[in-house]
Amino acid sequence: MINPKDFIQAFRDLYLNSPQCGSWTRASENCDYGDIMTVSKDCYLCFNSGNCRNAYYCEDSRALTDSTDCAFCEGCELCYECVDCDGLNDCNYCQDCANSNGCHFSYDLRRCKDCFGCVGLRNKKHCIFNEQYSKKDYEKYVADLDLEDEKTLALIDKKVEELKKKTPRMYAHQLDTTKCVGDYVYHSKNCYMCFDTRHSEDSAYITQANLDMGTKDCMDCGPIPTGMDRCYDVAYSHYLFNCNHVYWCGNLKESEWCICCFESDHLFGCNYMKNKHKGFYILNEKVSEADYKRLTAEINEEIKARGIYSLYDLAHKDLKDGRVDVSDDVRDRECKICSADFKIVPDEVKFLRARGQLLPVYCPACRAKQRFDMRNKREMHKRICDKCKKTLISTYPADSKYVVYCLDCFWKHFD
Ligand SMILES: [Zn+2]
Numbered sequence: 001m002i003n004p005k006d007f008i009q010a011f012r013d014l015y016l017n018s019p020q021c022g023s024w025t026r027a028s029e030n031c032d033y034g035d036i037m038t039v040s041k042d043c044y045l046c047f048n049s050g051n052c053r054n055a056y057y058c059e060d061s062r063a064l065t066d067s068t069d070c071a072f073c074e075g076c077e078l079c080y081e082c083v084d085c086d087g088l089n090d091c092n093y094c095q096d097c098a099n100s101n102g103c104h105f106s107y108d109l110r111r112c113k114d115c116f117g118c119v120g121l122r123n124k125k126h127c128i129f130n131e132q133y134s135k136k137d138y139e140k141y142v143a144d145l146d147l148e149d150e151k152t153l154a155l156i157d158k159k160v161e162e163l164k165k166k167t168p169r170m171y172a173h174q175l176d177t178t179k180c181v182g183d184y185v186y187h188s189k190n191c192y193m194c195f196d197t198r199h200s201e202d203s204a205y206i207t208q209a210n211l212d213m214g215t216k217d218c219m220d221c222g223p224i225p226t227g228m229d230r231c232y233d234v235a236y237s238h239y240l241f242n243c244n245h246v247y248w249c250g251n252l253k254e255s256e257w258c259i260c261c262f263e264s265d266h267l268f269g270c271n272y273m274k275n276k277h278k279g280f281y282i283l284n285e286k287v288s289e290a291d292y293k294r295l296t297a298e299i300n301e302e303i304k305a306r307g308i309y310s311l312y313d314l315a316h317k318d319l320k321d322g323r324v325d326v327s328d329d330v331r332d333r334e335c336k337i338c339s340a341d342f343k344i345v346p347d348e349v350k351f352l353r354a355r356g357q358l359l360p361v362y363c364p365a366c367r368a369k370q371r372f373d374m375r376n377k378r379e380m381h382k383r384i385c386d387k388c389k390k391t392l393i394s395t396y397p398a399d400s401k402y403v404v405y406c407l408d409c410f411w412k413h414f415d
């Protein structure tokens with residue numbers, strides 16, 4: 001039986017010795033140079049994207065075809081250097097544009113065709129820097145531009161910046177929202193400080209809940225929290241109910257401090273487990289329900305006393321300081337990582353206290369960064385699978401301290 005005082009080290013040993021997936025793809029073909037790619041084909045150095053075909057250097061996007069260097073885009077084709085765009089065809093250097101064709105160097109266009117250097121236009125054709133041209137003049141102007149010339153590019157930038165300054169814009173990117181504070185929030189209600197979030201309700205500090213199932217009654221979740229209900233401190237996971245401090249898990253209930261666990265209930269400090277519905281597990285060992293309740297309460301007290309606030313802390317924080325004084329003061333705080341001042345709002349206090357969690361000592365941005373940093377950097381290395389020895393392109397370098405498997409070996413290991 002685990003001594004609560006030994007839990008932190010035992011968790012770290014378990015994490016270090018569990019196999020990691022070298023690069024993760026699902027239902028994808030020829031997307032090996034990249035990570036977290038789903039239902040995609042022929043992509044190169046793309047990350048966290050789905051339903052893409054022939055995309056290069058794209059991140060956090062859905063349904064891109066024949067596109068390069070795009071981020072936070074959806075349903076775009078033949079696009080280059082676009083950010084936060086939706087339904088574009090043959091567009092370059094566009095931001096916040098939707099349902100448009102053949103537009104370049106533009107910002108906030110809707111249903112436009114063949115526009116250049118424009119800002120805030122709707123249903124327009126053949127405009128240059130927001131002025132109307134004939135089709136012939138437009139085509140001549142664009143054909144004569146030398147986009148290799150840095151002076152021309154600087155001039156375009158200057159004119160677009162001027163237009164951006166004088167064109168009114170929405171206070172936030174929100175659509176179909178009620179009482180939401182945040183940006184890029186859609187179809188959501190009562191959300192506080194949420195970003196890139198859809199279909200969420202009564203939640204705070206959620207990031208990149210981009211899919212059809214967002215979060216409900218959650219705090220500090222994301223990137224990629226899909227279908228979460230009553231969760232706290234979660235990243236890269238889907239379909240969780242009442243879980244705290246979880247990373248890379250799916251279909252879990254009532255679990256805490258877990259990494260890479262699936263289809264289970266009542267896991268605590270577990271790593272790499274699947275299909276454990278009938279039982280209670282601590283550090284991958286089965287225990288009785290009574291022991292589970294007693295030990296998890298004791299371990300959580302120990303974790304708090306050591307100044308561990310997040311799963312990232314549990315896995316990586318340098319604990320040489322020993323025991324720390326835990327403040328329960330609800331006044332504004334200074335972040336212990338970046339020193340920025342931040343607020344703790346009343347709903348947050350209520351949420352955390354109800355779950356027996358400490359009030360945060362890190363600001364929301366540092367908390368989000370910690371969850372993002374649970375993953376590897378978005379860079380690829382050549383290495384071998386530690387099981388079958390085949391060559392892999394992985395986010396884990398060859399000298400990584402972790403045990404790294406190819407996708408096949410990784411899933412086989414679970415069975
Ligand atoms: Zn901070």
Ligand SMILES: [Zn+2]
Nearest residue numbers: 385388406409
């Ligand atoms: Zn392998």
